[in-house]
Amino acid sequence: MERLAGKVMLLWGVRRIMLAIAAGAIGALALPPFGFFGAFFVSFTLLVWLMDGLASHPDGGWLARLRSAFLLGWLFGLGYFVAGLWWLGNALLVEADEFAWALPLAVLGLPAVLGLFYGLATALASTLWSDGFGRLAALALGFGIAEWLRSFVATGFPWSAIGYGAMPMPVMMQSAGVIGLFGVSTLAVLVFSVPALFGTQRGLKTGIAAGLLLLCIHFGYGAYRLNITPDGGGEGEAVVRLVQPVVDQSRKLQNADRTDIFEEHLALSDAPPEAGGRRPDIIVWPETSVPFILTENQDALARIADVLDEGQVLVAGAVRVEYIGAGSTPRYYNSVYVVDDAGQILAASDKVHLTPFGEYVPFENWLRDWGIDNLVSLPGGFTAAAVRSLLPLPGGQSLYPLICYEAIFPQEITEDITRATAILNITNDAWFGDTPGPYQHFLQARVRAVETGLPLIRGANSGISAVVDSFGRVSDGLAFNQKGFIDAPLKDATVPSWNNSARLTHFCLILFSMFLIAALARMGFKTGTN
Incomplete structure (x- = not known):
């Protein structure tokens, strides 16, 4: 040596x-x-x-x-x-x-x-x-x-x-x-x-x-x-269904195919549980999975209501639009909605930490002159939310939303985490194909569960979707590019070792x-x- x-x-x-x-x-x-x-x-x-x-x-x-x-x-x-x-x-x-x-x-x-x-x-x-x-x-x-x-x-x-x-x-x-x-x-x-x-x-x-x-x-x-710590839980746990539709990213960008994509999500949500399985209480769709402005599409909300059984809720990623005044440029937010079995939007939360060049352009006035733009084409890009809002659910649970790459930031976890029963991380890693990226992203999200002492619900368009306990152990999941769904119980939270x-x-x-x-x-x- x-x-x-x-x-x-x-x-x-x-x-x-x-x-x-x-x-x-x-x-x-x-x-x-x-x-x-x-x-x-x-x-x-x-x-x-x-x-x-x-x-x-x-x-x-x-x-x-x-x-x-x-x-x-x-x-x-x-x-x-x-x-x-x-x-x-x-x-x-x-x-x-x-x-x-x-x-x-x-x-x-x-x-x-x-x-x-x-x-x-x-x-x-x-x-x-x-x-x-x-x-x-x-x-x-x-x-x-x-x-x-x-x-x-x-x-x-x-x-x-x-x-x-x-x-x-x-x-x-x-x-x-x-x-x-x-x-x-x-x-x-x-x-x-x-x-x-x-x-x-x-x-x-x-x-x-x-x-x-x-x-x-x-x-x-x-x-x-x-x-x-025992690896398991009681019969009274909520059951989460993760829908992994594996929609090709180029297809998602084509507006003509939006209805078919929406129906594919609904079909996976409406499928019966596996033999002996419990009906899911919470159904999770990935980031930007709803191909419409949901608040402007009552037909889409009605279709969701048709699919959901009594007491079920849908937690889905979507683009939210906000109009400030007449003639002004609308603001777009990368959001997550909670929709009940009547097709009503119960709660929403917007992304706080946007992805540079994916959702907004840093130094926009200068870089756009050089032809540098967002990967996602929206007028003016996305707008960042001022604060993160928890997502309360009818069953008494409350989700702490981390949209896409927000899960890689330990400091994104605020004191509000103490009021949550689980972390929700929805993402669309289909942008990166079957590369190390989705696997690296999944590991980082699991570490957030360990840090906070909360189980993790992770829904991804192409994978990796999984329910993870508060020790980083995968309860059940879907591999990358595996189209389908899983129904998994949501484990109880544990007392975290220390706070941030x-x-x-x-x-x-x-x-x-x-x-x-x-x-x-x-x-x-x-x-x-x-």
Whole structure:
């Protein structure tokens, strides 16, 4: 290992650049659908050795080393995000004649921007770099801060945070309930970097002890949480039917086919339960599944009423329109409705966190002049709601709606979550085809269930649709591109480990601990006592 580490440290020029990109790309194997979290051990070990190579050339000056560290992290991030997010380009091919020109921006441009955060991480780590275990803490500190910043800067995009690679299964998800996604990400970088110590030997015993301790706590706490909680519920639970119609995205964009699409949803909703199954109480359709402006189409509401049995409700994604005044441009909202068996709209909630370039154009006045527009064509795009509204149901339940990619933001969960009985995540991942995207999205939504202690109802047009308990375990679901429906009981909520505020406090304490370890190691290194 020492010989290999030495070779990596001494790399320069093109070979160093290519290895930095490759190291990041290897890490993407830890994400769904692969879920090989061991890939991050290789990825971060190489990154530590590449950082060591910068520290071994002190003659360039502090600013030059900072710049080199930033470039190294950016290259690492470029490889990671290109390998992990290339599937975003698939959305541009749905209407290729109009948007194919933007493919390089999605496949390379966005990863290049996201890579800046990892450049910041390594630049920050370089200021506290030493030659022992402390440098791993410095790297963990940098990445923890970078992932946190990535969740809100420029509206945020925390997709594929490092922590998700450390949570591929429910037993490994439970730590998120205590320290949150960003706390898991910080400690994960520390653990994933431990093999680098075999290449330099200094701090090896400390690193192995710390890494094994954190892994034991991570797995041990998860096993404890799952084993003390029964996987099941009583007969009085509400039964949820998830309708997965698998409507091709190009077909959804053709207005001429709207009635047929609507009837396909109704037919799946009206199908009898499987033998011995209970009639569903709640029927869920995916995001924008209603192909009409529902408030302006009484015939559509009447058809829903025809299909629903007494006491049943439909929870469906739809576009909502709002007219401010005569002659004004209408406002469109990406919404979810609750409709009862009489065809009455009982409740509605609008999307708060819109998708850039999908639902609105940032810097609209400037970018539209360059021909950059939304993937979804509406006059002026969608409008973001000021607040998120809970969806009360007749049976006493209350759903906390997260529409599409809102589920990837831990901070989207407000205190209102305490009044909800389940999280509702409706989405339309058909834009991305059978790529890693829908699988990654599903994992992130499951982690929100663990953090909040609430079961998750997830309805997707093409998949993955599932009912998930509050520990991230899938009760029942439909695979990607599997047309049909499932009826599954909605599990009871559990008491979450901690609330959002407490998880943020724990994350800050972890960051402070990493800083303290790195700073003490750095001072020891400078005085020759490390």
